[in-house]
Amino acid sequence: MSWHWITRLPSGRRTKFLALALWLAIASAVGPLAVKLADVVTDDAVAWLPRTAEATQAYERAEAAFPGSDRLVAVAVYARDSGLTGADRAKAEADRTAFARYAEGGEVPPAIVSDDGKALLISFPLAGDEDQQTDSTGAVRDQLANAPPAGLRTGLTGSAGATDDLFDAFGGMDITLVLVTAGVVALLLLFTYRSPILWLVPLICVGVASQVASAVVYLLAKHAGLTVDFQGQSVLTVLVFGVGVDYALLLIARYREELRRHRDRHQAMGVALRRSFPAILASAATVALALLCLLAADLNSTRSLGPVGAIGIAAAFLVMTLLLPAVLVLFGRWLFWPFVPRYTPDAVGHDVAEDHRVWGRVAAFVGRRPRAVWVGTAVALAVLTLGVGNLSMGLPGGETFTNEVGSVTGQKLIAQHFPEGSAAPAEITARSATADGVTAAIRGVEGVASVQAHERSSDGQWTMVRAVLAAEPDSPAAKDTVERIRDAVHAVPGAEALVGGETAIQLDTAAASRRDERVVIPLILAVVFLILVVLLRALVAPLLLIGSVVLSYAAAMGAAAFVLDAMGYTKLFDGLPLQTFLFLVALGVDYTIFLMTRAREEVGQLGHKRGVLHALTVTGGVITSAGLVLAATFAALSILPLVPSVQIGVIVAAGVLLDTFVVRSLLIPALSVHLGKKIWWPSRPAAAPSAETPAPPMLSRV
Numbered sequence: 001m002s003w004h005w006i007t008r009l010p011s012g013r014r015t016k017f018l019a020l021a022l023w024l025a026i027a028s029a030v031g032p033l034a035v036k037l038a039d040v041v042t043d044d045a046v047a048w049l050p051r052t053a054e055a056t057q058a059y060e061r062a063e064a065a066f067p068g069s070d071r072l073v074a075v076a077v078y079a080r081d082s083g084l085t086g087a088d089r090a091k092a093e094a095d096r097t098a099f100a101r102y103a104e105g106g107e108v109p110p111a112i113v114s115d116d117g118k119a120l121l122i123s124f125p126l127a128g129d130e131d132q133q134t135d136s137t138g139a140v141r142d143q144l145a146n147a148p149p150a151g152l153r154t155g156l157t158g159s160a161g162a163t164d165d166l167f168d169a170f171g172g173m174d175i176t177l178v179l180v181t182a183g184v185v186a187l188l189l190l191f192t193y194r195s196p197i198l199w200l201v202p203l204i205c206v207g208v209a210s211q212v213a214s215a216v217v218y219l220l221a222k223h224a225g226l227t228v229d230f231q232g233q234s235v236l237t238v239l240v241f242g243v244g245v246d247y248a249l250l251l252i253a254r255y256r257e258e259l260r261r262h263r264d265r266h267q268a269m270g271v272a273l274r275r276s277f278p279a280i281l282a283s284a285a286t287v288a289l290a291l292l293c294l295l296a297a298d299l300n301s302t303r304s305l306g307p308v309g310a311i312g313i314a315a316a317f318l319v320m321t322l323l324l325p326a327v328l329v330l331f332g333r334w335l336f337w338p339f340v341p342r343y344t345p346d347a348v349g350h351d352v353a354e355d356h357r358v359w360g361r362v363a364a365f366v367g368r369r370p371r372a373v374w375v376g377t378a379v380a381l382a383v384l385t386l387g388v389g390n391l392s393m394g395l396p397g398g399e400t401f402t403n404e405v406g407s408v409t410g411q412k413l414i415a416q417h418f419p420e421g422s423a424a425p426a427e428i429t430a431r432s433a434t435a436d437g438v439t440a441a442i443r444g445v446e447g448v449a450s451v452q453a454h455e456r457s458s459d460g461q462w463t464m465v466r467a468v469l470a471a472e473p474d475s476p477a478a479k480d481t482v483e484r485i486r487d488a489v490h491a492v493p494g495a496e497a498l499v500g501g502e503t504a505i506q507l508d509t510a511a512a513s514r515r516d517e518r519v520v521i522p523l524i525l526a527v528v529f530l531i532l533v534v535l536l537r538a539l540v541a542p543l544l545l546i547g548s549v550v551l552s553y554a555a556a557m558g559a560a561a562f563v564l565d566a567m568g569y570t571k572l573f574d575g576l577p578l579q580t581f582l583f584l585v586a587l588g589v590d591y592t593i594f595l596m597t598r599a600r601e602e603v604g605q606l607g608h609k610r611g612v613l614h615a616l617t618v619t620g621g622v623i624t625s626a627g628l629v630l631a632a633t634f635a636a637l638s639i640l641p642l643v644p645s646v647q648i649g650v651i652v653a654a655g656v657l658l659d660t661f662v663v664r665s666l667l668i669p670a671l672s673v674h675l676g677k678k679i680w681w682p683s684r685p686a687a688a689p690s691a692e693t694p695a696p697p698m699l700s701r702v
Contacts, residue, residue: 007277010326011269019326023319027208030215037214040221041228048227048301053508054486058500061429065457066464068104071125072133074140075158075423077413079119080151087149089120096122098143102136103127112418119417126160137164141406155410157423159502162397165405166230177234181241181636182207185629192249192625198335202248205324206316210240213315217308227304234637234645235305236312242633243287243587244316246626247280248324250594253622255325259333259341269329277321279597283590284317286531290586293524294578297516299509302575359620363613366670373670377662381551384658387558390565394510395573395643397474397502402641411472419449421469424502426482428465432456434495435463441488442467447481469503479507513574521581525550528589536596537683544671544679545596549588552663553581556655563650573644580648584655587630591623591664599672600680608677616669627660 010019049056062069076099078084078092092111099108104125111120126133126140137160144154156164182203189199213236220226254276258268291313294306333340366373398408414422430438435454442451442465449470454463467485471477482503489497525546532542557580564570598619603611634656637649672679 006322007273007325008270010322010324011266011273011329013266016266016326016329019322020330023208023323023326027211030212033215033218034211035214037218037221037228037233040218041230041233048229048299049505049508050298050300050512052298053512054498055500055504055508058427058429058498058504061462061498062427062464062500065429065459065462066455068125069427069464071104071127072137072160072163073123073125073158074099074102074137074156074160075410075414076122076140076144077119077155077157077410078121078148079153079413079417081118082151083117084113084120085149085152088152091148091152092120092122095143099124099140102140112422114417116417119413121414121418121422123158123423133160134164134167137161153409153413155406155413157407157410157414159424161407161410165401165407168405177237177636177639178210180639181238181633184632184636185241185245188625188629188632189245193252193336194339195336197337198252201327201331201335202245202252202320202324205248205319205327206241206244208323209244209312209315209319210237212319213240213312216311216315220307220311226307227300228308229301229304230642231645231648232301232305232308234640235648236308238633238636238649239309240312240316242630243284243313244320245629245633247283247316247320249622249626249629250280251276251320251324252328255328256336256341259336260344263343265329265332269325273321273325279594280317280321282531282535282593282597284313286528286593287586287590288313289527289531290524290582293520293527294582296520296523297512297578299512299516299575302513302516302520302578305579359617362620362665363616363669366616366666367609367613367673370670370673374667374674377667377670378551381555381658381662381667384555384558385551387561388554390561391557391570391572393572393574393577394476395571396472397506398472399571400573400643402643402646415472419468419470420472420475421449421478421503424473425452425466425468426485426499426503427501428467428485428489428497428499429462430465430489430492430495430497432460432463434492434497435465437492438463438489438495438497439465441492442485445481445484445488447471447477447484466501473501473503474506478503479510482507510574513578516575517578520578524582524585528585532589532593535593536600536680538680540675540681541596541672541679544675545589545592545668548663548667548671549585549592549659552588552655552659553584556580556584556651556658559658560647560651560654563654564647567646567650569643569647572647576644576647576651580651580655583634583648583652584659587652587656588659588663591627591659592668594623595619595664595668596672599669603677603680609673612669612672616665620665623664624660627656627664631656631660 009015059070076095078088080088096108096111099122100106104127108122108124111122113120126136128136141156141164144156148154186199186203189202193199217226217228217236221228251272254272255269258272259265262268262271288310291306291309294303297303328335398411401408411423414420428438428442439451439454442448447470448467450468452466452468454465456463469478469481471481482499486499489495489499529542529546532545533539536542561570595615599612599615602615605611606614631653634649635653637645640646
């Protein structure tokens, strides 16, 4: 085969040193770049939107016509339930004076007092570049917390407060996530191999893969305009660790078997790599192509996740097939101590199914009553889907963090004493000649609490009008108000009005997410179906497998819903259904590929039923271990302080476990046995050996 020359590189007596030298050079080169990935991560919600979104167009117009309009805005809130005292007002005035050094233009507008006299707020844009604004936000927060009168509640909100909270929450979390993920993987590898040494090799190799992937993503973000958010960075880490270790498990399992059949470890690795390489390549290609389907998405944060994830898969594939084998061969058999696989001549004709007695019993159970097994598991999965009723779409901004942060506290204080939209007004830009008409139209919109004095651009062509909404900025009521504002101002002749702001961004994000789900989900299914048709050379089996992964996804959402309900995180963020669907379909069908490609090979030697059950027996252990590793790595996302990350971790972990222990172990084998050879239609698997002809010994090819 054309890939044999590739597999000889890391397994050769001399060429293994070439492979090691090559990867040592690559690791040295990418290390300094990988650590810079955090520098290009963005939390700018506007950057996530398509350029055609009205909020994006409004932002770009405002940035051009009103330089500095994109600056962070600090909103300091002071509140006392019994009413503000003289000391409270003095504290606020002293803070306003101190804030002036950080404010654009060196001036801070006077404080705005609530109608009930129990709260006041100070709002101003920050001066300087992005780094200076970030530093100023910290200084403003410190000043706000400096010696307030007893009983006075304060909070920093606005875009400055929200951004500061996000960076504080993720400060050092990238390193923490890597350490937790590596720790979980290390424990699972120790349990799997029962060796104090072997687990280090795949863990070190997957660390190299993570560095390579991070470096490539950094270069694309820095020089090619790739958008990377905090969530994408986190997903890249767990995806590389999970998939990379999966590939390592498959290769090492095969290598261990071949060491018993060959005196020379180089020959053993050559055979192991040659026979596992096609399956690993098919797996990597399937997941990568499915991820690249996200390029059809409108939402930039979703679209960028496609190439980011595909880069991670490619890095894991290359490292685990070209570096890991070289390291294993270099150190020899002793890596497996104390369970060192020794060469035995009898192993050449040994059927490895005899070494998997637990999975042999599972296969026997499936074979006895296949119809009852697949019907029972399908019904159980269908029942789990009922849990989806606990979930709802739309994650309010105040519930984005797993614990309450300063910006959320400030927003709650504003909601108690001011119009709830005071911290994030809608921003309308229109032709200056129509400013009065646009302002009048906005005033007549239901849900607008007040309209601030408009601001004219330096060239006099454009006017910006800020409308304070009566509802909380991320509420459904506020989004409805923005839609009414858009209808009203778009109807003003010659205004060319555009409506932006925080609420408009969320509204357009939700619309883009719904469009992406309608377009990308069918595309993912079509791509995966075509890949299965090519690999299995059949039509019936791919259709059934696609149906199984869709059912598994729905069941995973339902099962995860019970967990998320207990955690209090049932409101899903826009984009989560598509992202989790992608991961579960691509990764779920990944394990099915290992099972069904092996099954097709076995059917030609043992007949249909025996072949399918034999494939289940010999692949069960290693694929289950791989599933546990992948589920655990995604579950590690739950340590992050963002609710969306927790939701993705729980849903994907639940889906991978269901796919590993139910779909791939029971549903698909039972359905395959029950349908018989029809599952391979229109191809014709080779005839089973006759009763007089003994079946050839089975060699593990996964």
